[in-house]
Amino acid sequence: MSLSRYAFSVKPQEALLILITMFWGGTFLAVQYAVTMSGPFFFVGLRFATAALAVGMLSVNILRGLTWLEVKAGVVIGVAIALGYSLQTWGLQSISSSKSAFITAMYVPLVPLLQWLCLGRLPGLMSCVGIALAFTGLLFLAGPEGNLLALGEGEIITLASALAIAAEIILISAWAGKVNVRRVTVVQLLTASLVSFAAMVSAREAVPPLTTGLLLVALGLGIFSAIIQVVMNWAQRSVSPTRATVIYTGEPVWAGIFGRIAGERLPLLALFGGALIVLGVLVSELKLKKKKTPSAAAATEAEQES
Numbered sequence: 001m002s003l004s005r006y007a008f009s010v011k012p013q014e015a016l017l018i019l020i021t022m023f024w025g026g027t028f029l030a031v032q033y034a035v036t037m038s039g040p041f042f043f044v045g046l047r048f049a050t051a052a053l054a055v056g057m058l059s060v061n062i063l064r065g066l067t068w069l070e071v072k073a074g075v076v077i078g079v080a081i082a083l084g085y086s087l088q089t090w091g092l093q094s095i096s097s098s099k100s101a102f103i104t105a106m107y108v109p110l111v112p113l114l115q116w117l118c119l120g121r122l123p124g125l126m127s128c129v130g131i132a133l134a135f136t137g138l139l140f141l142a143g144p145e146g147n148l149l150a151l152g153e154g155e156i157i158t159l160a161s162a163l164a165i166a167a168e169i170i171l172i173s174a175w176a177g178k179v180n181v182r183r184v185t186v187v188q189l190l191t192a193s194l195v196s197f198a199a200m201v202s203a204r205e206a207v208p209p210l211t212t213g214l215l216l217v218a219l220g221l222g223i224f225s226a227i228i229q230v231v232m233n234w235a236q237r238s239v240s241p242t243r244a245t246v247i248y249t250g251e252p253v254w255a256g257i258f259g260r261i262a263g264e265r266l267p268l269l270a271l272f273g274g275a276l277i278v279l280g281v282l283v284s285e286l287k288l289k290k291k292k293t294p295s296a297a298a299a300t301e302a303e304q305e306s
Contacts, residue, residue: 011239013234013239014235014239014247016235017231017232017235017239017247018247018250020227020228020231021251021254023224024254025250025253025254025255025256025257026254026255026258027221028092028097028098028100028101028259029097029255029258029259029262030217030220031043031088031092031097031217031221032092032096032097033217034089034214034217034218034221035093037211037213038208039203039205039206040089040205041086041089041090041196041197041199041203042196042200042208043089044082044086044089044192044193045193045194045196046193046218046222047085047193047218047221047222047225048189048190048192048222049190049197050222051189051222051229052186052189052192052193052226053222054222054223054226055182055185055186055189055229055230058182059182059183059185059186062182062183063183063186066187067179067180067183069179070179070184071187073171073175073178073179073184073187073188074184074186075187075191077172077175077184078187078188078189078190078191078192079191080164080165080167080168080171081188081189081191081192081229082191082192082193082195082196082199083160083164083195084107084161084162084164084165084168085161085192087158087161088100088158088161088165091154091155091157091161092158093154094153094154095152096259096264096266097255097264098252098255098256098260098266099141099155099158099270099274100158101251101254101256101259102137102252102255102256102273102277103138103141103155103158103159103162104158104161104162104252105134105248105249105252105277105278105281106134106135106138106159106162107163107165108134108166108248108281109130109131109281110131110162110163110166111166111170112124112127112131113127113131113166114163114166114167114170118170129280130282133277133283134277134280136273136276137272137273137275137279137280138155138159138277140269140270140272140273140276141266141270141274141277172233172236176236176237177237181233181237182230185226185229185230185233188229189225189226189229232244249282252274252277252278253278256274
């Protein structure tokens with residue numbers, strides 16, 4: 001048995017995913033600033049309303065061909081997006097942006113776990129090792145006041161958001177290539193906005209004062225959210241879920257860098273936990289395969305040359 005080799009060539013689609021991942025890591029600080037002026041559900045609703053409007057204005061003619069499959073896909077993905085981002089924003093009210101980013105990265109090893117629970121696909125050996133490493137890292141990172149057997153409210157809420165984001169990744173991959181990217185993006189962004197606004201009622205969250213700072217952050221993140229969703233939907237038509245999730249691993253690293261620049265300081269044990277989570281994410285995407293016999297390898301080379 002040997003670890004499979006990964007090619008280091010980067011396709012344009014993968015390069016774009018790497019770029020948005022870098023900027024994505026910086027959004028944690030922006031959201032943390034926003035929740036000092038607004039409740040989480042209103043802010044997420046406003047953010048995705050802006051995003052839906054931005055994509056919709058560029059897709060007026062294309063939207064006329066909207067199909068029932070695209071409506072269904074957009075609504076289901078949109079609900080997952082609303083849950084993921086609303087819970088993540090809620091958690092940022094009580095934990096640092098760096099910690100939030102590392103916990104959010106748990107969605108990667110959670111993908112094979114969800115596939116097993118929902119689709120009956122047993123995770124492989126490396127996925128199981130990755131899950132174990134990531135959850136161990138979570139305990140080191142998130143245990144409040146050095147208690148490794150307990151998680152605080154913010155950590156639990158953020159972990160729930162990671163579960164929703166894992167569902168989003170699976171759903172996007174399930175419909176990729178079957179729907180029009182821009183049409184389904186408008187539907188999912190609009191759904192995410194409506195679900196978030198509706199959640200304000202059950203959460204008894206009031207509409208905050210619409211200050212310039214809040215509107216600017218919501219507008220900026222809204223436009224960036226639109227770009228993220230369009231790029232993810234477009235790129236994952238030709239980039240495998242495995243390659244995509246490995247690229248997304250850079251998100252907490254970038255968030256940690258931006259958080260450090262902003263003055264956040266995680267304890268040494270927390271940094272160790274964050275490193276374990278990133279390692280778990282990478283390990284969960286490795287695959288073990290048998291070495292080819294000389295005859296099989298020769299046959300493969302002959303096929304490639306012909």
